[in-house]
Amino acid sequence: MNRRKVGSAYENAVAAALENHGFRILERNFRCRIGEIDLIGLDGDCLVFVEVKYRKNQERGWPEQAVGLHKQQVISRTADYFMVKHPEYRYYPIRFDVAAVMDTRWRLYKNAFEYQRGKRWN
Amino acid sequence: MARKISEIKELLQQAFCDGNYQLAEAFREDERAGVQKALQAFDKKIQKLEQERQRVKAMHAYEEEYDMCEYICGIDEVGRGPLAGPVVAAAVILPKDCEILYINDSKKLSEKKREELFVEIQQKAVAIGIGMASVEVIDEKNILQATYDAMRDAIHRLSVRPDVLLNDAVHIPMVDIPQVPIIKGDEKSISIAAASIIAKVTRDHMMVAYDDLYPGYDFAGNKGYGTQKHIAAIREQGLCPIHRKTFVKNFV
Numbered sequence A: 001m002n003r004r005k006v007g008s009a010y011e012n013a014v015a016a017a018l019e020n021h022g023f024r025i026l027e028r029n030f031r032c033r034i035g036e037i038d039l040i041g042l043d044g045d046c047l048v049f050v051e052v053k054y055r056k057n058q059e060r061g062w063p064e065q066a067v068g069l070h071k072q073q074v075i076s077r078t079a080d081y082f083m084v085k086h087p088e089y090r091y092y093p094i095r096f097d098v099a100a101v102m103d104t105r106w107r108l109y110k111n112a113f114e115y116q117r118g119k120r121w122n
Numbered sequence B: 001m002a003r004k005i006s007e008i009k010e011l012l013q014q015a016f017c018d019g020n021y022q023l024a025e026a027f028r029e030d031e032r033a034g035v036q037k038a039l040q041a042f043d044k045k046i047q048k049l050e051q052e053r054q055r056v057k058a059m060h061a062y063e064e065e066y067d068m069c070e071y072i073c074g075i076d077e078v079g080r081g082p083l084a085g086p087v088v089a090a091a092v093i094l095p096k097d098c099e100i101l102y103i104n105d106s107k108k109l110s111e112k113k114r115e116e117l118f119v120e121i122q123q124k125a126v127a128i129g130i131g132m133a134s135v136e137v138i139d140e141k142n143i144l145q146a147t148y149d150a151m152r153d154a155i156h157r158l159s160v161r162p163d164v165l166l167n168d169a170v171h172i173p174m175v176d177i178p179q180v181p182i183i184k185g186d187e188k189s190i191s192i193a194a195a196s197i198i199a200k201v202t203r204d205h206m207m208v209a210y211d212d213l214y215p216g217y218d219f220a221g222n223k224g225y226g227t228q229k230h231i232a233a234i235r236e237q238g239l240c241p242i243h244r245k246t247f248v249k250n251f252v
Helices: A003-020 A069-085 B005-018 B021-027 B033-058 B061-065 B111-124 B135-140 B143-156 B190-213 B228-237
Strands: A023-031 A036-043 A046-055 A094-102 A105-113 B072-078 B087-093 B127-133 B164-168 B179-182
Touching (some): A003 A094, A003 A105, A023 A069, A036 A094, A069 A094, B005 B021, B005 B033, B061 B190, B072 B143, B127 B143, B135 B143, B164 B190
Parallel strands (some): B072 B164, B164 B179
Antiparallel strands (some): A023 A036, A036 A046, A094 A105, B072 B087
16 A cells, blocks of 8 residues: 555544644645655644654654654744745744554644754754 | 975975865975965965855855745845935845855945856855835835835845845835845845845946946946036036936025
């Protein structure tokens, strides 16, 4: 089965569920040259960057463990790009969440990590 | 059996150009004063080159801050002050980590250096856009609006759309791209410095050409700026079509 397709089907489900919970989705698959962010939305007046991780089971660790330091840096830098492109959000409080999906269950880890500046990018 | 000092000097000169710094080591032990002096000069040259490399690297500070963007564009203009001629703006997008030695704000460079860098920037840039606002526009609106027009023009002429604009302390109205105004930007940012050079050299070439068309004001020398000679010429022979009427009211 197409691995990418499976991933995005769950992103859709997460997006829909988040909207039901009061999130306002701003962007899906937001890209810049460094990387991408699965979901960007507003939770109240907090700007949230969500990484969706899907695992069939916990054989390879819980989905939330899949967002390591490097990935956190990529997401942080991509979030910077979002705020360059949308200066109206520049001063909003921000949060980095991980939506961990396993089979039919999912869970939102709010504030799963902090903004990671990282070293210079090439 | 030892080489002639003059030969060694030539070899060192060549080695510096080739980047073959190892060659100097072969002559370190040579006790002749002439050789030692030549080696000292060689070492100093390398040191200066390295310092220049570091200086240029430091001019990438803002470009690095926005390196998650694909295309970072520097904007600058020239010709706000002169009594004659258009105002010219340039938009320059450089590749990441672009090294252009001796680059600086165009006002700080000699004409010769500016012309050299003008060529080098065109060779290395990802995209360049040049815009201008004519004397008529300057007289009709005002120099500030004309400058904004020229800058917008320059941005629209780029072959790619920039993700972010680095400006020399201005914010350009009616531009749908994120902008970063930087005070003394033409000294601090390599992209803005590059834009300042493109704008200045382009405008200078134009003014030299205008000198042929409208002689007597020394446009080739003063580029339209209000030097004593220029003002005296206005008093003597009046205005020409490229004089900014709103600027020269007092002299006529």
